[in-house]
Amino acid sequence: MTTQTSPLQRHPANPVLHEDDIPWDCMSVFNAGVCKWENGYIMLFRTDSGPRAHPDAYLTRVGLARSQDGHNWDVDPEPIFDQQKIREWLKSQYDVRFGDKEVVRVYDPRITMIDAEAYFCFAVDTHHGIRGGIAKSTDLRNWDLLHITLPEDRNMVLFPERVNGKLIRLDRPFPLYLRGGRESFDIWISESPDGIHWGEHKLLLAAEEIPFGNAKIGPGAPPIRTEKGWLTTFHAVMKHEDKELFTWSEGTWNKEYIAGLMLLDLENPAKVIGMSKEPLLRAEAPYELEGFRGSVIFPGGFILEDDGIVKMYYGAADTVVALAEGKLEDLLNTIEPL
Template identity: 30%
Template structure:
């Protein structure tokens, strides 16, 4: 139904870097932002001060993809680099690497994230970019999984705002994704509580202010029963893309337990629309949109033992395509694209 093209001949667009302790094991779960405004790109360049070669390569493109990814290294005597950090890389719009930064942009330094900063999603509001990420926190009886917030204007320098306010973090919660605009005067956030009422499904929440109190509004996308698997769940993926005055396109993930006890993570797509009574309403969905098939999607790092996983945290439309960098088997970052007209024909029909 959809012509999914795996970029770079299905090989990684970003892999582990053996010389960097914090990312010498795996890189995965990438957020991405496409910047196509010349003035804004100039301000970012001025702020991050790239070397001459990088500057020339950036300036040779009319848009640039900033990719923020999760990375893990190996345990050392001084620090356990199995605790995830976030890194930054710059790509062309069609996902060819321009520059990779040698130091992480976010480290697990605060109490609420001391076991790892994970799975970023980024949305632009006004002149700032807000990143919602997972903070993995150590606990006496049980470790805690928190939704956390940071902001930036240049993707290199970030200000942390701590954990999300309200009751959403009363339970383990993750997969937080902010809509690109207010809906009926409210900011809207997708999230996936792991406990409590209707767990392991895509919920949404509303707030008057991004840094204010968030209120859960219930399930937006329920889990579809698939007889191929013994159990399934879902979670938000990339920030929604606006495709009409009242509709948004979404990429998300579906987790499954196979009958032999192993897991498979697929991708799904959905269309949601504004609704006066409930803020948002699911219009349609299609799953699986994409399943693990290639070597890098089906076989992960041998020690970690994660196989058959696709995971997406960002996407954008550019030059007639929907582009989406994604993780393969929690080990590498791959690139995909689909013709935009195929997406819109399905989404708006």
């Protein structure tokens, strides 16, 4: 694969979180959400367990890690959610039937600080569809459930502050029936006064608008506010019909996941005002090319530091968590006005 020129540079300590760092049995740790917390950083991450070629969905967990520098992480000894904990939590806060045997797992966490509270977005697999959820907490262990979507929806992220008094959400519904079974899904935006009631759903970005993908797209990490607009990551999928990519999983794998970058209007974030026509980051390093699903870059954390450096945390090959850093100015310079 040809080496690209990117405004982001991979951290030399990559991967920053690996299965060997996790105090419970797992075969991968990836798709983490990261944000600033008190005087350091926190990370909510996903682990999968079971055979490398076919992990057991019932063993997926969400864990918590902490860091002082954003590079070196200490993992809490117990996960926040495993299957038993998530079922008990959803049963007590949402619905007895939903929490009992309906839920398979919770995964792919995103985390955003809003008004000194941590907001946790997640996907939840059920026996009647994939749904998205939102919860909030002040201590990272006790979570108040705010919202569960209808099926089929996932990849939800929240903006780190209210816009015009409203919470803003990006997500990725996937209407297979309407698309004739094709994986061609888009990014949508909606708003809420309280995190519970959501409306004003609008199409934000369509899959066919991405020059470096030919299949589905979806949100990445929570956006960051800049003077020019909301700098926002997303993931795009390039499906390679002519070749197979590396995978531990059963069967073949031909989907390359690529990180992209767009700019949204500060006062009207439903308006895309710019986009990088080239990938922000695509798989090149060995830990990105080889793993459970090779050639996968999936952004989950996006942090702007006081010195103008941007940290992007991403899942690599659905196997590890990695970090890339760059200057805000350089990222903004990749944006072409629309």
